[in-house]
Amino acid sequence: MTPLKLLLIEDAEDDALLVLRELRRSGYDVTCTRVETAEALLQALKTSPWDAIISDYALPRFDALAAFHLVRLRGLDVPFLIVSGQMGEDTAVAAMKAGVHDFMLKDRLTRLGPALTRELREARLRAERREMQEQLLLSDRLASLGLLSASVAHEINNPLSSLLANLDFLLETRGTPEPGSEQEQALIDSRMCAERIRDIVRDIKIFSRPEDKQRAALDVHQVLDSSLRLAHNHVAHRARIIKDYGAPARVIGGEGPLGQIFLNLIINAADAVAESEGSAREIRLVTRLEDAGNVRVEIHDTGRGIPPEVRERIFEPFFTTKPVGLGTGLGLAICRRLAQEQGARLGLERTGPEGTVFFLVLPRAEAGEVPTPTEAAPKSPERNVLVLDDEAMVGRAIQRVLGAPCEVQVLDHGAKALERVAEGQRFDVILCDLLMPEMDGQQFYERLRRLAPEQAQRVVFMTGGAFSERARVFLADTGLPCLDKPLELRRLRSLLAHIDPLNARA
Known part of the structure; x- marks a missing residue:
């Protein structure tokens, strides 16, 4: 017997029993929920996934086409079949044009089992095609982001190289400044500003290789700080940042993929906090060592939380809880894919009215993988x-x-x-x-x-x-x-x- 979780829209109990008997005769082990109203249908669609939906055409308070419209509004691709005691040709044509998968009369239900088997197979094929298309879109977005980041970094770095070198030249050749010298202080301030630009450009360069699967020992705190700098304008007026760095800093991973994961989680946290009604608007970055020797990074926010009915879907491509036009639904899907490629584990720790916690678990770097810094020569050698x-x-x-x-x-x-x-x-x-x-x-x-x-x-x-x-x-x-x-x-x-x-x- 093939398990089948069926949502049956039917007001007549005898007709419902006929449908179930025919499905069981066709080899299905049916678990069925029966609804009769639009309100009950919406509640059933929210609370559980369904393998198939079978609907009577005419019900006292609404009909099958209205039910099908509600299913489509939820973005569900579930086999939807209509059975009817009486159904004219025009009605049947209208149903098929609307996208209903099949229809049949109640006195000719022998076709129900084969029709449902066919539609379940077609639904699986559509799901596989969508998954392939989604993966291609994710790859295209990552490649485009990397190309743009590399181009921006390159265009800024050339003039910035000249600016920093010339400032170094002026500061070195001016000697010891007099106290209160406006010119000297202007040079020092300019040098500090140029260094900030350099740090921002280096942070941008993180995204020039988001698909780079090379992994090495790196300082996870530096990657977190880099992501914070990139998110500064988005976060600064929304939340207070609290750093609770407690774990050993070095992990195994790729700077680009990890930076993209952290940036997306921080921006999502800021968006959640901005829409919350609480007064304590905080984003807390936590690192700690797990018993297995892994390093755990957590992004805490005091936002509104994620509704229970959508928690299982937040990592799905193109699913978003943000308003239309403000989210593509790709962010968390990309993050999970990048985490898997890095040998890391990304997940949702908890969520509720007090806020949400996402976590990323990374392998800790061995002590021997820490690079030894080299001493710099103070003056130019003769070359x-x-x-x-x-x-x-x-x-x-x-x-x-x-x-x-x-x-x-x-x-x-x-x-x-x-x-x-x-x-x-x-x-x-x-x-x-x-x-x-x-x-x-x-x-x-x-x-x-x-x-x-x-x-x-x-x-x-x-x-x-x-x-x-x-x-x-x-x-x-x-x-x-x-x-x-x-x-x-x-x-x-x-x-x-x-x-x-x-x-x-x-």
């Missing part, structure tokens, strides 16, 4: 440096901050740099932008490797954030370092100090 960047202002800024004792040449095209090498010039370090028009960093490197292999090993790449899978594979194959823009002066000087100078220079 012969070539800077290759299509943004001339970036090259000039690097030239200023390195200054003496470095000898720095700045070029904006790879062909010009290859000409210098072909003429016999040699460099201790070649700082090369990875993404350039006409000849990008990878093409320049390949031609340089054929022209002067020893010079190719002295290339240090720079990137403003536009990172393709091709570029990742290329960098992994070469093993050469790559600096993120805007360049950190201390890190740049430290890297130069660790590259031995050439014994002889042309």
Whole structure:
């Protein structure tokens, strides 16, 4: 016997028994709920999922087409069949045009079992197609978001690199400021503002690789703080943020996927708090260590809670509790998918009038996976440096901050740099932008490797954030370092100090 959870819309008990008898004769083990009114139908649709709905056409207070309309309003794709004592051809045609799956007369119910079997099979096929389409839409959205984030980060990072380097140059060359110097304070304030922009751009870059499944040891508190910065404008006027960081900070995961999960949960919490009537509007970020050694991250809010009738559907694609136009219903579905790909577990801890708690459980990183920070060199070492960047202002800024004792040449095209090498010039370090028009960093490197292999090993790449899978594979194959823009002066000087100078220079 095939289990069947049936919602039967029928006012005559004898006719209901005829339907049930025919279904059981067709091999169905039926669990049936019978309703007679629109109010009872709506309550049944809210409280339970159904395998099929069978309705009499004419009832005292409403009819089958009105019932079918209520089912469609709930967004349900459930086989809906009409049985009727009397039904004219025009009525039957109207029902089929409305989307009813089948109809039959009560004195010809032998067709009911086969018809229901067919419609149940079709419903399963439709569900499978929808799931495939939803996965494609989720993938497209993630890819679009990553492309947009990378593009924005790259466009901002080039001018920001020049700005930060020039501010560093001015601050270093001005010496000790006089107390109360307006000019010096203006430079310091500008440097702080530029650093804030740099942090925001780095946070945006988190979303340039949301589909990156690579996992490594990372500081979960830094990822949470990064997501908070991105959500600042959305959250600041809605709720007070409380950080309750108690767990060891390092976990195994991908910065991009985790950042996207946290950002979505924080924004959802802010929206819930904004619509609550309580006075204590708070969002609490909690981290703690579980008994199994995993790190548990919780997002608490004091919002209105999630209605009981929809709690089981909140992770479904395209399902949203937000008003029309304010939510796509993809956020939590994407988050759960990203969590699964990261080997993490995302779920709803509790919800109610006092608020909601979502949680994410992540594997803890072993102590040996914590990277050891390197000491930065305080001054520029004596090196012969070539800077290759299509943004001339970036090259000039690097030239200023390195200054003496470095000898720095700045070029904006790879062909010009290859000409210098072909003429016999040699460099201790070649700082090369990875993404350039006409000849990008990878093409320049390949031609340089054929022209002067020893010079190719002295290339240090720079990137403003536009990172393709091709570029990742290329960098992994070469093993050469790559600096993120805007360049950190201390890190740049430290890297130069660790590259031995050439014994002889042309």
